[in-house]
Amino acid sequence: MLKKAHPAMFGIVFFLMFAMLGQLLAQQTLEDVKQARGLDDNDVLAAVKTFMPRGGRDEYFAFVGTGNSGTMIVYGIPSMRIYKYVGVFSPEPWQGYGYDDESMLMLKKGSLDDRIYNYGDMRYPALSETNGEYNGKYLFYSDGANSRIAMLGLDDFETKQVLPHPLFVNCFPGVAVTENTEYVIQSSQYPAPWENKTADPEKEFDSKFKSGVTFWKFLDPKEATRSGHHIGRMIKEESFTLELPPFTLDYFDTGREGSKNFVVGLASKDGKNFIYVIDYSKIQNKVTSRFNEANIVSTKAAVDAKGLAMIELPEAARKVKVTPDGKYFITASDNAMVFDFDKVASALSNGTFSGKTAGDIPLIDAASVMKGKVNIGKDVMDLAFDYRDGVVYASAFSDKKIVRWNYNDMKTEGEVSLTFKPGQLMTPQGMSAAPHSNYLVAVDKEGLYDHYPNVGPVRPSFQHLIDISSDNMRDIYTMSLPQANIYGSVSVLRTTIKPIIRYALGTNTRTGEISDFKTVAGQEKVERQGNRVHVFGTLIRSHITPEIVEVNEGDVVTFHLTNLERAEDETHGFTINTYGKHGSFEPGKTASLTFVADRAGAFPYYCTEFCSALHLEMEGILLVKPKNWKGKVEKEVALTKEELAKYKQDYEKKVKVIKETGDVINGVVKFLKENDYAKYPYVKALVEDAFDQLEKGKFAKENYEKYAKEGKWKDAFLWAEQYWQYQVKAADVGLRAKTLLEEKLQGGK
Numbered sequence: 001m002l003k004k005a006h007p008a009m010f011g012i013v014f015f016l017m018f019a020m021l022g023q024l025l026a027q028q029t030l031e032d033v034k035q036a037r038g039l040d041d042n043d044v045l046a047a048v049k050t051f052m053p054r055g056g057r058d059e060y061f062a063f064v065g066t067g068n069s070g071t072m073i074v075y076g077i078p079s080m081r082i083y084k085y086v087g088v089f090s091p092e093p094w095q096g097y098g099y100d101d102e103s104m105l106m107l108k109k110g111s112l113d114d115r116i117y118n119y120g121d122m123r124y125p126a127l128s129e130t131n132g133e134y135n136g137k138y139l140f141y142s143d144g145a146n147s148r149i150a151m152l153g154l155d156d157f158e159t160k161q162v163l164p165h166p167l168f169v170n171c172f173p174g175v176a177v178t179e180n181t182e183y184v185i186q187s188s189q190y191p192a193p194w195e196n197k198t199a200d201p202e203k204e205f206d207s208k209f210k211s212g213v214t215f216w217k218f219l220d221p222k223e224a225t226r227s228g229h230h231i232g233r234m235i236k237e238e239s240f241t242l243e244l245p246p247f248t249l250d251y252f253d254t255g256r257e258g259s260k261n262f263v264v265g266l267a268s269k270d271g272k273n274f275i276y277v278i279d280y281s282k283i284q285n286k287v288t289s290r291f292n293e294a295n296i297v298s299t300k301a302a303v304d305a306k307g308l309a310m311i312e313l314p315e316a317a318r319k320v321k322v323t324p325d326g327k328y329f330i331t332a333s334d335n336a337m338v339f340d341f342d343k344v345a346s347a348l349s350n351g352t353f354s355g356k357t358a359g360d361i362p363l364i365d366a367a368s369v370m371k372g373k374v375n376i377g378k379d380v381m382d383l384a385f386d387y388r389d390g391v392v393y394a395s396a397f398s399d400k401k402i403v404r405w406n407y408n409d410m411k412t413e414g415e416v417s418l419t420f421k422p423g424q425l426m427t428p429q430g431m432s433a434a435p436h437s438n439y440l441v442a443v444d445k446e447g448l449y450d451h452y453p454n455v456g457p458v459r460p461s462f463q464h465l466i467d468i469s470s471d472n473m474r475d476i477y478t479m480s481l482p483q484a485n486i487y488g489s490v491s492v493l494r495t496t497i498k499p500i501i502r503y504a505l506g507t508n509t510r511t512g513e514i515s516d517f518k519t520v521a522g523q524e525k526v527e528r529q530g531n532r533v534h535v536f537g538t539l540i541r542s543h544i545t546p547e548i549v550e551v552n553e554g555d556v557v558t559f560h561l562t563n564l565e566r567a568e569d570e571t572h573g574f575t576i577n578t579y580g581k582h583g584s585f586e587p588g589k590t591a592s593l594t595f596v597a598d599r600a601g602a603f604p605y606y607c608t609e610f611c612s613a614l615h616l617e618m619e620g621i622l623l624v625k626p627k628n629w630k631g632k633v634e635k636e637v638a639l640t641k642e643e644l645a646k647y648k649q650d651y652e653k654k655v656k657v658i659k660e661t662g663d664v665i666n667g668v669v670k671f672l673k674e675n676d677y678a679k680y681p682y683v684k685a686l687v688e689d690a691f692d693q694l695e696k697g698k699f700a701k702e703n704y705e706k707y708a709k710e711g712k713w714k715d716a717f718l719w720a721e722q723y724w725q726y727q728v729k730a731a732d733v734g735l736r737a738k739t740l741l742e743e744k745l746q747g748g749k
């Protein structure tokens with residue numbers, strides 16, 4: 001079997017034998033491990049650079065689309081730990097995304113004809129910006145496959161808006177934003193007809209097929225909504241699309257500072273390669289027609305307004321990116337070409353053109369606006385910027401290397417050889433005015449397969465973390481991403497993003513508004529109008545209320561559920577067996593699940609998220625009564641004297657326990673108050689959670705006291721039990737607050 005055992009294998013075997021003969025339980029030293037695993041100092045250094053100690057936080061959040069899976073992955077740099085998959089263009093069952101009514105409505109409205117697509121094509125995201133720098137509030141994605149655009153809120157890392165493109169049936173799977181996120185820009189990729197969807201591709205290509213660049217107007221409300229956070233919106237009515245002749249469009253970028261009104265992008269037609277240059281400030285008020293509620297600016301109107309020109313490139317490029325200072329744009333091509341924005345802008349405004357291309361779009365002579373070019377290597381794929389003036393990285397795919405060069409002096413500064421063909425590149429903060437410079441992330445293609453275990457013909461996608469903090473650039477970590485076809489990514493300083501930990505009670509998380517179906521404890525109910533049944537329920541450890549719901553076969557049923565939790569990380573899931581419905585309810589969230597009860601029977605519903613030790617108790621039954629079902633007629637059965645006495649006894653016992661639990665809580669409260677708990681924000685939040693639980697239990701206390709007075713011992717006992725549940729939760733959170741406070745006091749921090 002072990003014909004060609006790796007030398008390290010012998011090392012491990014010898015080490016184990018030695019360990020077994022000697023001190024069996026002695027801890028290995030660093031040197032032991034290095035020797036046993038065949039590691040050198042560089043390996044150890046790489047491991048230390050990416051290791052995240054307990055309590056440590058990554059410096060950056062990175063966002064990468066999964067391509068056709070239609071979801072987004074959030075990971076940390078430098079640990080490269082994956083934190084989350086977020087549903088964007090495809091349903092995502094864990095979050096109930098595309099399963100609850102709210103997200104289904106959003107996804108349906110976001111498609112051409114109310115259908116829910118189960119995939120997407122998402123490659124190059126853009127983060128929202130203020131003055132050209134990331135503000136950590138929103139993230140945008142384009143769906144190349146199904147012509148959609150999406151906005152995610154970074155306060156909760158959820159998709160908030162999906163819109164269908166009113167004109168394109170095909171989009172370039174990338175977006176860019178203007179300097180203050182006034183516009184989110186999306187373009188077509190392959191030309192297609194707009195108004196009349198059908199046209200002959202051979203006879204009518206030049207007359208009926210079109211391409212275009214869309215400026216989606218984005219509004220970020222300055223005032224908080226009732227839910228306490230901001231939700232921006234792309235507004236179709238205030239957006240416009242520049243119509244272009246049938247060019248195939250590719251990657252584009254936006255200017256900043258002096259070039260802030262510009263968009264530059266790649267275009268090709270009839271074997272020729274161009275960069276289109278748009279000055280949107282010149283064309284935004286030049287709408288010439290409307291179709292499908294979309295504002296259209298014709299090519300001619302844009303040319304007349306001096307807002308559109310093209311530059312013919314001497315060789316094809318795979319990217320065009322604007323430098324962090326906004327002075328240049330550079331092509332990712334074997335000879336990287338650096339173009340001067342000032343020169344391009346004056347050629348456009350002075351009408352200094354060298355000819356025309358399709359659609360009478362004026363051509364700017366490339367040589368007259370080019371600062372220069374630098375030979376990088378073979379099949380250059382992408383560029384990324386550093387914080388240092390003029391520093392740029394370029395990936396040479398077929399040469400398996402990344403080159404560091406400087407666009408100020410047009411000289412190369414160094415390179416790193418790789419074991420794979422590098423594709424897309426990313427530096428943290430890299431697509432903003434303020435890139436950082438310790439790390440470079442590169443997409444792996446055709447990495448040597450013996451570097452990774454074989455998992456069949458379809459491989460995971462790999463991204464490499466390259467340490468660029470010194471002249472000695474090194475590939476220090478390989479991250480594998482399953483369910484992902486990786487292209488571009490973006491990354492922002494983690495502290496720029498301010499995530500929430502709970503929603504205002506009753507929040508519709510897609511709109512940020514308080515849901516009409518918000519339900520608070522004690523107000524759970526079932527309402528029926530004909531065959532339409534609305535269940536208003538609540539979720540809280542460790543109950544789903546109501547616990548039994550009876551409907552008739554054929555009823556249209558909606559479960560409107562609210563998670564009453566205020567504690568951190570207390571999400572509850574909800575599913576009804578075999579009905580294909582699933583929801584995720586983060587603390588405070590309200591969402592609805594609608595279905596036709598078309599299958600008779602008794603169907604358990606339960607919490608699908610491991611929420612506490614009593615998680616399994618979160619269950620109930622949906623009884624779907626078949627047509628003509630008689631069932632058992634419930635009669636109020638009077639309790640016997642003995643039963644009543646037993647309930648009274650149980651009740652008194654429970655009240656005693658309540659008193660004891662109350663004493664524990666009071667002791668904790670006393671300790672917390674004596675030690676100024678409010679000075680410690682995290683402790684304070686926990687204490688507020690605890691009081692919140694007690695407050696919610698008040699109605700249960702009122703009920704048990706009332707029933708006890710009336711001598712209704714069964715009801716009194718059941719309500720006392722309910723109150724105690726709230727008390728236990730409050731005590732649990734309170735004790736966690738106490739422990740934390742003790743730690744703070746001892747640690748002196």
Ligand SMILES: [Cu+2]
Pocket residue numbers: 571572573607608609610611612615618
């Ligand atoms: Cu639960």
